[in-house]
Amino acid sequence: MYWHQPVELQSPFRDDYYWNGRALGMTTESATGTVDAFCPGWVSLLNCHANSANIIKPKAVYDDGNNLKDYPGTQSPYGVEAAKIARPIPAGGELFSFYKDEWLMGQVAPSDYDGVVSLLHQVGRVVQDATVPYLYVAQNVTKIVQARQTVVEKLPTALQSCLTTATETTDDNINSFSSAHIREVSWLQEHGRCIDHTVSQRSTVGGMGAFAKHNLQKGQIITTSPLHHFTDSDALNMYNITKHAKKFPVPQSADEEDEDEEAGFHYQRHVDKVIHHQLALNYCFGNDQTSLLLCPYGVGVNYINHSPEFNVKIRWAEGFDGHDSDVVKTATLDELEDIRSPTLAFDYVATRDIEAGEELFIDYGTGWRQAWLQHQTGADAAKRSEHYASAHRWNEQFATALIRTDDEQVLDPYPDHIEVRCHYNAVSYNAAALGPEPPTDMFEWRSDDYGYPCTIVDRFNEKGAWMYTLDVEMWPEAKYNNVLPPVKEVRRVLRTDIPREALRFFDVPGTSDLNTMGTFRHFIELPDDMLPDQWKDMADDEEEEDDEDGEDEDAEVEDED
Missing domain, CATH: 2.170.270.10 (SET domain)
Structure with a gap:
């Protein structure tokens, strides 16, 4: 984290x-x-x-x-x-x-260095003469940037050419390229x-x-x-x-x-x-x-x-x-x-x-065994409540259960670590416009979907199906780097006729098992005979502490004398 x-x-x-x-x-x-x-x-x-x-x-x-x-x-x-x-x-x-693509675009290819070096040389020649006026330097730097801009302008044509070439590439060519990655x-x-x-x-x-x-x-x-x-x-x-x-x-x-x-x-x-x-x-x-x-x-x-x-x-x-x-x-x-x-x-x-x-x-080692035993018997060891269930379990066990309205939660609240959120598409959902058979995957939850926080204002039955009215708290997608809302630019929208599948249980941030204080943490022990001497940097610190303790004890003995 x-x-x-x-x-x-x-x-x-x-x-x-x-x-x-x-x-x-x-x-x-x-x-x-x-x-x-x-x-x-x-x-x-x-x-x-x-x-x-x-x-x-x-x-x-x-x-x-x-x-x-x-x-x-x-x-x-x-x-x-x-x-x-x-x-x-x-x-x-x-x-x-x-x-x-995000990862690939972040990688530096060998050919990229040539372009950078060329640009630096051009800028270097401009600023090398310190006697030239500032405006002249600025104009020349602008020209260099504009010259580079021509490369960008040619990208659409180049990309289209690449796509045409890729389309015309045969399976034989692909296989011959892959053969370079085969070992006997x-x-x-x-x-x-x-x-x-x-x-x-x-x-x-x-x-x-x-x-x-x-x-x-x-x-x-x-x-x-x-x-x-x-x-x-x-x-x-x-x-x-x-x-x-x-x-x-x-x-x-x-x-x-x-x-x-x-x-x-x-x-x-x-x-x-x-x-x-x-x-x-x-x-x-x-x-x-x-x-x-x-x-x-x-x-x-x-x-x-x-x-x-x-x-x-x-x-x-x-x-x-x-x-x-x-x-x-x-x-x-x-x-x-x-x-x-x-x-x-x-x-x-x-x-x-x-x-x-x-x-x-x-064998995880003597130190690990002692730490695990201490954890099992320690009063501060994290213990799971008999009634605890993660949001993952809630979604499995109560996938079709009615979601409690805000008023109902006053008397029958959800556990402190559980919250209800609505799917992103709930904001733009229009049941009337979609007709009697809306897309089945409109509220499909992916592993990286987190939705928006929402309040369940009302629940009503419509033609045998339970629908919900939601007060949705949303903010610009560009700001969605955090699971807690920012102070500004938050807006609320009211949406109705929202089906049950648009709602999902989530763990409140920071309440999962991995965040619980007192959970067991200890490395597996690397055997002493596998550890070379030049890596034993902690041994020197321990010896220094022992020496300091010994000096203190000697001083106490001298004072007693």
């Missing part, structure tokens, strides 16, 4: 490896709406290729049954459905997805890793788990996972945020504010106290002797749960092109910070013979 993170570490996961949270239906996880999602597995492993995309981007799915019933917020309820094939893929063919099966057997040994399903210990798909032998590499590396574990700290109207001053504890002059409010991040940690910490490996975090994103590995009777262990990957053993041997944390792409990997190895259908477990 962007606003909960430290300013200097606002993107702990590399930009190409996380999704916009809104696309996953995660808008209500934060009042600011600025939520990004780390998605390990298929979606992180696939590269983007606009012409050769052969995998359909999977849709997001939400299942709060993934969580441990008695200890909410310890596992993620979000996931993605199984990937689907968009076109035939030959054996050895690389799998590609398409990240959408023998090469893959030597350099690749099988990722078909595991399957995820309900765990025997709660939540989701990983299970053996085939019989596995002791010492066999079950799978291999690349790792994201973060040299500062503080990247997953969470701080309190507040939202204020402009008339209120910024508190001294506020680290940064984000202002919207037109909306008339600002957010403030308070860094004087760490209030929690991002859920991603539960899926990363760490060690008390280092500030480094290693987060696997291979297929299925994040489903492997803890057990003292483990049957799988991790080790640094061997014979795998995606792992650079020299980095482990010699690279410092400062040098790791400068490496902007994944360069490390774990092998997951069977410690004994494992039968098909058996659940896979690893």
Whole structure:
């Protein structure tokens, strides 16, 4: 969650490896709406290729049954459905997805540098002579910009030419282009890793788990996972945020504010106290002797749960092109910070013979076990109420139930964490104009639809169907970066004859399990024998503290003498 993170570490996961949270239906996880999602597995492993995309981007799915019933917020309820094939893929063919135009337009192509350098040279020649009048400089800069404008003017013609060429491209040409992305099966057997040994399903210990798909032998590499590396574990700290109207001053504890002059409010991040940690910490490996975090994103590995009777262990990957053993041997944390792409990997190895259908477990470490035991017995541990149900459950159980009017909610209110919102199309809905058979998909709710807040003014029966009159609170779509309304430019509209399917339950922002204080957070322990000495930056801090404590004790002894 962007606003909960430290300013200097606002993107702990590399930009190409996380999704916009809104696309996953995660808008209500934060009042600011600025939520990004780390998605390990298929979606992180696939590269983007606009012409050769052969995998359909999977849709997001939400299942709060993934969580441990008695200890909410310890596992993620979000996931993605199984990937689907968009076109035939030959054996050895690389799998590609398409990240959408917004991502593609943000990438810098090698040819872009030539244009930038040329423009800088032209501007440089203009401003090089400091004796020329300012007006002359301005005129010449204007000419340069206008010259570049001719490129923009030619775009429509160029685009039409590209479309014509693309239309005339034959299937043979497409296939010949794709052949550049095919590896020989023998090469893959030597350099690749099988990722078909595991399957995820309900765990025997709660939540989701990983299970053996085939019989596995002791010492066999079950799978291999690349790792994201973060040299500062503080990247997953969470701080309190507040939202204020402009008339209120910024508190001294506020680290940064984000202002919207037109909306008339600002957010403030308070860094004087760490209030929690991002859920991603539960899926990363760490060690008390280092500030480094290693987060696997291979297929299925994040489903492997803890057990003292483990049957799988991790080790640094061997014979795998995606792992650079020299980095482990010699690279410092400062040098790791400068490496902007994944360069490390774990092998997951069977410690004994494992039968098909058996659940896979690893040892999360002594520190993790102690932390989990303390959490289970602690008075501040988050416990889910017996009567709690997420908005997702409400929509499943009460999909066709009558929605209470505002007056009815005075005596029979919905739970504090539940609110009712109406579909965007309710604002423009006109039952009379649409006739007796309106489009069936007019009020279809996608995972990234959040709708508008609304008050249920009235409910009435019309020809055997219940309809609603709504007081809708709306604001310009351009301002819809937040799930809480801005101070200005909010307008209310009254709409009637709105059908039940236009209304949906949502979690009030910041009330989900993931936001609950007291939920369990702790990294999985990286074994000491896997941690190189040059990464042990926390060990020095502990020794300094011990030395200071020892000096204090010596001073006390001298004073007593």
